Amino acid sequence: MKRVLLLGGVTEALAIARTLGPQHFYSLAGIGRVPTDLTCQVRVGGYGGADGLAAFIRSEGITLLIDATHPYAAQMSTHASVAASQAGIECWALRRAGWQPQVNDDWRTFADWRELTVALRPFKRPFFTLGREPLEYLHEIPAGQFWTLRTLDEHPGNSRCHIIGARGPFRLDEERALFAANDFDVLISKNSGSSATEPKLQVARERHMPVLVQARPLLPAVDREFDSVAELIERLPQHLG
DSSP: OOEEEEEEEESSHHHHTOOOOOOEEEEEOSSSSSOOOSSSSSEOOOOOOHHHHHHHEEEEEEOOOEEEOOOTTTHHHHHHHHHHHHHHHHEEEEEHHHHOOOOOOOOOOOOSHHHHHTTTTTSSSSEESSSSSGGGGGGGGOOOOEEEEEEEOOOBBBBTTTEEOOOOOOOOHHHHHHHHHOOOOEEEEEEEOOOTTTTHHHHHTTTTEEEEEEEOOOOOOSSSSEESSSHHHHHHHHHHO
């Protein structure tokens, strides 16, 4: 019996999971809500690195590993590639294309937090959409800056940082209202390529606002790459027979 282990979050990966039967596994890291209406088995939590993942693959008789994790989850993608090789099975990956700047967009790329802090010096009201990472630096907010962070989950923040707990998709009119109410002067974003979070870029464009974009990490080679969920779902029955 052929069995799939799908690694991912609750956007594109969930669409794939909805096509899987009860012999297959859908694996989540454990952050955020866990779907309860799926036919396939849902596993939450880590594996203990590539070796632990390979051991799970062998013990459960997995015949195909699908990496549908976030484009910035480089460590998990590396573990997936290595584990599949160790277990002697194929690894497929959903590699969503990134956004591309449009004419007159002011995009500035940064590689890490050190580069970002330098790039932020001229601004007073940055809007962070990087996930949880900025939470580690709330004690380092420079004088004269007030931060707004949007993350999946609520967090208390502090007197110089407002945190919004929210999940996409975000509507364009809602993003326009948010930017106007907070008077942001710079947007900080990963280049996720997700349509669910793309409206913020449109608002930044309308307001002639700079966007500091985190460079994408290098991801490992896999047996087959897909740039859309639809293409992957279309090919999956051929593997499962």
